[in-house]
Amino acid sequence: MAQLNMVQAINLALAQEMERDDRVLLLGEDVGRDGGVFRVTEGLLERFGADRVLDTPLCESGIMGAAIGMAAYGLRPVPEIQFMGFTYSAFEQLFAHAARLRSRSRGRYSCPMVVRTPYGGGIKAPELHEESTEALFCQVPGLKVVVPSGPYVAKGLLVAALRDPDPVLFLEPTRLYRLLREEVPDGEYLVELGRARVARQGGSVTVVAWGSMLERVLKAVEGYDAEVLDLLTLNPFDSEAIVASVQKTGRLVIVHEAAKTCGFGAEIAATVAEEAILHLRAPILRVTAPDVPVPLAKLIDHYLPDVQQIRSALDEVLQY
Amino acid sequence: MPELILADFHVKRLQVLNEKGEADPELLPELSDAQMWRMYELMLLARIFDERAVALQREGRIGTYPPIRGQEAAQVGSAFALTGKDWLFPSFREMGAHLTLGYPVAQLLQYWGGDERAQKAPPQLNIFPFCVAVGSQIPQAAGAALAARYRRDPVAVVTYFGDGATSKGDFHEGMNLAGVFNLPLVFICQNNQWAISIPLKGQTASASLAQKAIAYGFEGVQVDGNDVFAVYRATRQAVEKARSGAGPTFIECLTYRMADHTTADDAGRYRSAEEVAYWEERDPILRLERFMEGRGLWNPQKRDEAAARGAAIVDAGVAEMEALSPPAAAELFEDVLATLTPRQAGQRKVR
Numbered sequence: 314m315a316q317l318n319m320v321q322a323i324n325l326a327l328a329q330e331m332e333r334d335d336r337v338l339l340l341g342e343d344v345g346r347d348g349g350v351f352r353v354t355e356g357l358l359e360r361f362g363a364d365r366v367l368d369t370p371l372c373e374s375g376i377m378g379a380a381i382g383m384a385a386y387g388l389r390p391v392p393e394i395q396f397m398g399f400t401y402s403a404f405e406q407l408f409a410h411a412a413r414l415r416s417r418s419r420g421r422y423s424c425p426m427v428v429r430t431p432y433g434g435g436i437k438a439p440e441l442h443e444e445s446t447e448a449l450f451c452q453v454p455g456l457k458v459v460v461p462s463g464p465y466v467a468k469g470l471l472v473a474a475l476r477d478p479d480p481v482l483f484l485e486p487t488r489l490y491r492l493l494r495e496e497v498p499d500g501e502y503l504v505e506l507g508r509a510r511v512a513r514q515g516g517s518v519t520v521v522a523w524g525s526m527l528e529r530v531l532k533a534v535e536g537y538d539a540e541v542l543d544l545l546t547l548n549p550f551d552s553e554a555i556v557a558s559v560q561k562t563g564r565l566v567i568v569h570e571a572a573k574t575c576g577f578g579a580e581i582a583a584t585v586a587e588e589a590i591l592h593l594r595a596p597i598l599r600v601t602a603p604d605v606p607v608p609l610a611k612l613i614d615h616y617l618p619d620v621q622q623i624r625s626a627l628d629e630v631l632q633y
Numbered sequence: 634m635p636e637l638i639l640a641d642f643h644v645k646r647l648q649v650l651n652e653k654g655e656a657d658p659e660l661l662p663e664l665s666d667a668q669m670w671r672m673y674e675l676m677l678l679a680r681i682f683d684e685r686a687v688a689l690q691r692e693g694r695i696g697t698y699p700p701i702r703g704q705e706a707a708q709v710g711s712a713f714a715l716t717g718k719d720w721l722f723p724s725f726r727e728m729g730a731h732l733t734l735g736y737p738v739a740q741l742l743q744y745w746g747g748d749e750r751a752q753k754a755p756p757q758l759n760i761f762p763f764c765v766a767v768g769s770q771i772p773q774a775a776g777a778a779l780a781a782r783y784r785r786d787p788v789a790v791v792t793y794f795g796d797g798a799t800s801k802g803d804f805h806e807g808m809n810l811a812g813v814f815n816l817p818l819v820f821i822c823q824n825n826q827w828a829i830s831i832p833l834k835g836q837t838a839s840a841s842l843a844q845k846a847i848a849y850g851f852e853g854v855q856v857d858g859n860d861v862f863a864v865y866r867a868t869r870q871a872v873e874k875a876r877s878g879a880g881p882t883f884i885e886c887l888t889y890r891m892a893d894h895t896t897a898d899d900a901g902r903y904r905s906a907e908e909v910a911y912w913e914e915r916d917p918i919l920r921l922e923r924f925m926e927g928r929g930l931w932n933p934q935k936r937d938e939a940a941a942r943g944a945a946i947v948d949a950g951v952a953e954m955e956a957l958s959p960p961a962a963a964e965l966f967e968d969v970l971a972t973l974t975p976r977q978a979g980q981r982k983v984r
Binding site: 367369379406410418421423507548549553 | 722750762766773805969
């Protein structure tokens with residue numbers, strides 16, 4: 314087994330699925346000759362040709378809309394939007410069409426596509442390049458939202474997403490692209506969508522995180538008897554796993570790098586309040602970014618939750 | 634340094650039938666008398682359907698409805714050039730195109746009556762659902778055209794939209810994709826000259842909409858949208874061009890919305906009775922009647938017979954629509970995803 318980073322793992326998943334299924338096509342700005350701005354699609358144009366890897370004009374809504382038409386026609390397009398902040402130009406296509414196509418055509422057409430986009434902060438990039446507005450997308454029924462937290466799950470989740478009959482937004486945490494290396498099997502494996510992963514067993518507090526925050530949470534919980542859940546899929550999310558863990562630990566801390574208000578942590582907290590409130594021994598705490606726009610590089614470390622903030626929250630619920 | 638001319642353009646306008654119903658024999662498409670009759674009957678059917686739909690809305694039997702009155706030639710003439718294998722990405726005001734392709738009357742009314750179940754296109758037709766968001770179907774059509782080309786299917790993808798949609802970003806993105814990838818795509822703009830209350834001059838400073846295609850590197854043509862033969866001729870050429878791999882075409886059908894934007898609108902607030910009267914004189918059905926009368930194909934009795942057949946079709950559709958039982962609450966969850974999420978499944982159970 315090879316030690317791969319997340320860029321390599323995603324590239325491998327795409328290449329293997331394109332090999333297996335000629336319906337899988339990539340399209341987006343710079344995905345071909347340039348191999349994508351993070352080189353995630355490097356080598357795929359040479360291997361699969363310009364019919365399968367399409368360098369498009371600069372047009373996020375056009376890319377997303379075209380992917381919908383391709384999917385309805387029977388292909389499995391993988392549109393790439395260079396940064397999550399640029400998906401905003403394609404909101405209408407994603408929200409009003411991709412997510413609703415199966416429903417509004419009453420099953421006559423479906424939209425099996427995987428929208429890949431780098432997401433999240435901590436890479437010292439310009440404005441709109443470090444957004445983490447995943448909760449916006451989770452409000453839309455019909456759209457699945459997946460966030461890998463490392464190379465191994467990235468490959469397995471992407472393969473599962475590519476075989477899913479519905480549209481999936483696949484958010485790739487940019488900070489992790491080259492940060493971690495893991496053993497990634499060359500052979501086929503799937504990581505099921507909608508299932509959380511227990512990243513660390515523990516008994517006195519449950520910490521729920523996803524994406525690049527997982528790496529930070531795992532550092533923060535050293536020395537604590539904490540159970541860490543890596544959510545992996547935000548819509549549909551694995552409420553069962555969260556409730557089961559909270560029933561065991563009696564305490565819950567949610568960590569995300571998006572702003573607090575209406576962040577996805579609110580959904581988790583509300584779900585636990587509905588389903589497991591009598592198991593709680595302390596208030597549910599959220600460690601999040603403040604309710605401000607994602608800042609530029611000089612302030613990003615003051616924006617993203619850090620290890621110390623996570624530890625303070627753990628101490629607070631444990632001492633309550 | 635001398636100034637260089639980088640490119641030189643012209644914009645064509647096509648008319649076959651003039652207002653008096655006189656045809657240019659050079660341009661008249663090859664159509665049998667029976668085909669001409671069929672076109673006439675379809676336009677009449679579209680008119681009867683439309684009048685009935687407006688009446689049904691007034692009686693509270695369906696919801697808000699966008700009338701097509703005046704646009705029958707643009708819709709029937711263009712759809713007459715298509716087959717069931719071609720792909721259609723409509724907006725929401727092309728019921729005449731739907732009827733031409735054999736879309737069930739009951740299902741059209743069921744949709745405007747607010748019944749989700751009506752959104753499932755019949756299996757023999759590749760028609761996308763009505764697109765109420767203006768212009769967003771245009772890049773989707775580009776995607777289907779990309780897919781058709783990838784699959785080497787000799788089909789044309791056709792997208793319909795109005796003059797208002799040409800102001801939107803998605804129009805640009807779809808047109809640009811079509812040009813860059815030389816897609817088998819036909820853009821049919823029904824320029825009915827009003828986007829609710831905003832007239833064409835409030836929508837664009839262009840002398841025509843057809844000329845917008847020039848900037849994207851492919852042919853744009855304006856046709857008289859109230860002339861069914863001109864619309865048919867231009868669409869047939871564009872569709873054949875698309876099917877043969879020769880690329881996209883933009884067709885501007887210059888027509889007129891004789892009715893309100895929808896049954897919730899009052900066009901009297903923003904346009905003059907004189908303007909409407911001017912266009913009523915140019916009614917596309919009237920024009921075809923004049924032409925067919927000149928050829929000995931039409932007389933008032935034949936019209937009455939055709940109208941009676943159309944009314945019977947619409948009557949049957951209304952009866953069928955009204956006999957449907959209302960959708961059950963569980964219908965809310967139908968086809969949201971291929972498999973409901975656990976939460977959706979739980980929500981469905983208690984409804």
